[in-house]
Amino acid sequence: MKKILITGGAGYIGSHTAVVLAEAGLQPIILDDLSNSSEQVLDRLEEIIGEKPVFYKGDCNDRAIYEQIAQDHEISGVIHFAAYKAVGESTQFPLKYYRNNIGSLLVLLDFMQEKGIKDIVFSSSCTVYGQPEILPVTEETPRQEAESPYGNSKKICEDILVDFIKSKPGMRAIALRYFNPVGAHASAKIGELPNGTPNNLVPYITQTAAGIREKLTVFGDDYDTADGSCVRDFIHVMDLADAHMKALEYLSKQDLDFYDVFNVGTGKGDTVLGVIKTFEKVNELELNYQVGKRRPGDIEKIFADTKKINEVLHWQPSHSLEDSMRDSWNWQKSLS
Ligand code: NAD
Numbered sequence: 001m002k003k004i005l006i007t008g009g010a011g012y013i014g015s016h017t018a019v020v021l022a023e024a025g026l027q028p029i030i031l032d033d034l035s036n037s038s039e040q041v042l043d044r045l046e047e048i049i050g051e052k053p054v055f056y057k058g059d060c061n062d063r064a065i066y067e068q069i070a071q072d073h074e075i076s077g078v079i080h081f082a083a084y085k086a087v088g089e090s091t092q093f094p095l096k097y098y099r100n101n102i103g104s105l106l107v108l109l110d111f112m113q114e115k116g117i118k119d120i121v122f123s124s125s126c127t128v129y130g131q132p133e134i135l136p137v138t139e140e141t142p143r144q145e146a147e148s149p150y151g152n153s154k155k156i157c158e159d160i161l162v163d164f165i166k167s168k169p170g171m172r173a174i175a176l177r178y179f180n181p182v183g184a185h186a187s188a189k190i191g192e193l194p195n196g197t198p199n200n201l202v203p204y205i206t207q208t209a210a211g212i213r214e215k216l217t218v219f220g221d222d223y224d225t226a227d228g229s230c231v232r233d234f235i236h237v238m239d240l241a242d243a244h245m246k247a248l249e250y251l252s253k254q255d256l257d258f259y260d261v262f263n264v265g266t267g268k269g270d271t272v273l274g275v276i277k278t279f280e281k282v283n284e285l286e287l288n289y290q291v292g293k294r295r296p297g298d299i300e301k302i303f304a305d306t307k308k309i310n311e312v313l314h315w316q317p318s319h320s321l322e323d324s325m326r327d328s329w330n331w332q333k334s335l336s
């Protein structure tokens with residue numbers, strides 16, 4: 001059984017990816033410092049996949065933990081999710097973000113090269129595009145100056161991968177640029193666990209519906225969009241997880257010293273107000289919300305051109321926005 005190291009595998013996207021890998025007959029090996037997740041996720045994974053994943057509690061910046069893992073397991077490939085991701089916090093503590101997000105990639109690449117582990121899938125983000133002039137965004141759309149240290153850390157990590165692969169290390173890498181991940185596993189046993197007040201739209205919606213937050217504020221309805229609210233490309237986390245599986249399969253068939261980048265989205269833009277309406281409709285409830293001011297730094301509209309990932313990785317999303325809103329709500333309800 002092929003063993004895949006998942007850094008940040010106890011987190012939101014990593015835990016769902018562990019399920020997809022296990023169901024495809026691969027063995028997920030999780031490395032996580034639990035800085036933004038809980039050990040309980042491992043019990044939940046056991047309930048879903050029938051076996052507790054091998055877990056190492058440790059910091060991805062610590063070379064010693066990788067040595068331990070390599071002693072215990074023959075690793076075939078790595079998916080590197082571990083990173084800090086709070087955009088606002090990154091402007092307050094840029095060094096914390098640069099140290100963790102960039103430092104961990106450097107330590108990991110060194111380790112992989114030394115041990116002859118060839119394949120890495122890296123978590124990048126549509127944040128690297130900023131506000132694109134032309135929509136939908138393709139992988140060729142120029143990246144823009146980052147709005148935050150978090151966004152910049154993703155750009156820098158992509159650049160590091162490009163330069164590293166150019167040096168012919170005998171490895172292969174794919175960066176996946178995620179659009180807006182939403183939803184949860186259909187069992188409602190795993191999902192997104194935001195720390196404190198959520199910054200992202202969907203956890204804010206579900207926490208408002210659950211009565212944890214009094215009301216949701218829609219950040220602006222005077223944008224140049226169908227209903228005036230911002231447009232995003234909301235991708236179900238299980239579809240996103242599946243894209244990692246496809247990326248690993250594809251990497252293993254490429255020549256060495258290969259690098260490529262793929263958008264992972266649905267290809268469809270939905271407005272914030274449209275998401276709220278869908279949430280209300282599929283879950284048959286009314287959400288307490290008001291329209292407020294624009295949020296500084298927000299992108300007006302962005303959604304992915306998914307032609308490349310559709311054709312090259314043979315990946316297609318299979319969940320609708322309705323599925324995402326139902327699964328997000330079921331997950332939220334399971335928490336109370
Ligand atoms: P998450 O916070 O739920 O998961 C990240 C996991 O990494 C957490 O479990 C955390 O404890 C762990 N971690 C962080 N630093 C670590 C370290 N040094 N050593 C070991 N473990 C560490 O976040 P997520 O939403 O699952 O995001 C996963 C990846 O996807 C991140 O790289 C993030 O930047 C990227 N991404 C996320 C989104 C999004 O909206 N969720 C969008 C685009 C890209």
Ligand code: WQD
Nearest residue numbers: 087125127199200201202204217218219230232272295298
């Ligand atoms: C979506 C839309 C808000 C909350 C962030 C990161 C980005 C990437 C994805 C990691 C926006 C609106 C939100 C609320 C609202 N992450 N909103 N009321 O801004 O697309 O991107 O997550 O790489 O880097 O910046 O996602 O969920 O914060 O917002 O009206 O209470 O919902 O204004 O239009 P965003 P988001």
